[in-house]
Amino acid sequence: MENIIQQIAEKLIHKILERAYSGGISDIDALSSDVLGDCREAAIGIVEAITAGLNQQIRDDKERRKAEGLVLKEKERDRSLLTELGRLDIPRDYYYDRENDQYVYLLDHVIGVQSYERISDGVSAKLVSLATEVSYENSAQIVTDGEVSRQSVRNSILRLGGIEKRAEEGAAKRKVRELHVFADEDHVHMQKECKEKGKKIRAVPLVTVTEGVEKESKGRNRTKEAMHFVDEKFNTKELWKSVEGYIGSTYDTDVLEKIYLHADGGRWINNGLEKFSNVRRVMDGFHLEKKLKEAGRRFPNRNLKNRIKEAMEADDRKKLDRILQSLYDACKSEKDNEFVSEFGKYLFGNYKAIRNRLIYGEVGSCTEGQVSHVLSKRFSRNPMGWSEEGLGKLTKQRVYVKNRGKIEARDFKDKDRGKGSYGEYAERIIEDACEGAIDFSIFERREPVFDGSSGTQTLIRSLSMNRGIPLS
Secondary structure, eight states: OHHHHHHHHHHHHHHHHHHHHTTGGGSHHHHHHHHHHHHHHHHHHHHHHHHHHHHHHHHHOHHHHHHHTEEEEEEEEOOEEEOSSOEEEOOEEEEEETTTTEEEOHHHHHHTOOTTOOBOHHHHHHHHHHHTTSOHHHHHHHHHTTOSOHHHHHHHHHHHOOOOOOOOTTOOOBOOSEEEEEEEEEEEEBOOGGGOSSOOEEEEEEEEEESOEEEEETTEEEESSOEEEOOTTOOHHHHHHHHHHHHHHHBOTTTOOEEEEEEOOOHHHHTTTTTOSOEEEEEOHHHHHHHHHHHHHHSOSSOHHHHHHHHHHTTOHHHHHHHHHHHHHTOOSHHHHHHHHHHHHHHHHTHHHHHHHHHHGGGOOOHHHHHIIIIIHHHTSSSOOBOHHHHHHHHHHHHHHHTTOOOOGGGGSOTTTTTGGGHHHHHHHHHHHHTTTOOGGGGSSSOOOOOTTSHHHHHHHHHHHHTTOOOO
């Protein structure tokens, strides 16, 4: 195996030098692209040589296999695996396990791949990570040049499942006096069975915990230390448990004086953060302004917006009631009556939250912005139909990426996979293969040749002459 690797390395060096000194250096971009392809091809050859060597090592390990009850049944069954380097062709031997009465590819357990896996964990990680931003088809095209299908991307998403960013162990709790929590939901179109008529919509709740808002540039603010939360099953109780757990583990609650919960008054939101006694519920400014503007359009020339705000800031419920009564008197249709009735329920049903917005609204409103940025951009802005399972898992994965997480190959290697029941045998094979393997002397067998007439020396000499550098 060492000789094969040495030959591959020498061939690579020769190919690169030949490309450069035959005129390729005159176009650095083309040369770089060609060299990258050469290096990738060489790397694939090296990895294939290593796996072939491990397969041979297992085959030669007759005494140990006999003790384990592993009998060779067929040599070198071909297997193809798409990796970040490219497609690997891995020949592996097929064994019969007498003790467990089953057939097994021992090499799979040694190199850490599943029996029917055709895409490596590294490629799957890239497919999923990109699929949180673009369509399945675009992800497959960008990562694998279209070598895998959209279904393969979806399979990788389902295989990874929900993933969350965990708090760093041993990290000191953050000391802040107030937190601002923004809660809202996106409405996503779902797939319908048997082409049912009508719309099928799934509400996807989102909660964002921040340390407030700071100015980024003129007319543009950004949230500080934002952390987003969704639930894979869209269960709001479990969602709030995650949020409460994060706040409790990340922030010093003895220092934390107030938690401002910004929302539109939805029932699932009002049931949130019940674990904390220092929560101040604040009506989302976007929804409040929307309601007030609609009332102003229906009943113009009444200065409704300012009058309602003044009455609520002054905590004058009687004045607010008189304003609503005057709107009832001005109604000219049943629709106007229905609007005023709903408008009154909204104002009095969210009275305290609206007052808090008017009094403590310095931070502003960004619940709609959070939903648009985190969810809508990927899940509801374009005409798409989602499955329940796919939507649940991909929302978790997208939120994980938005929370500055990076999806990696190791995330696919869950606790149940490992090396299976052949773990100990696989570890012994790896130990034997690694023992004394780090020996770079194979590249020192040939003495360096300094041939004055070689292409390298000729090029160096010509470059030196052009720069006026004397050579001895």
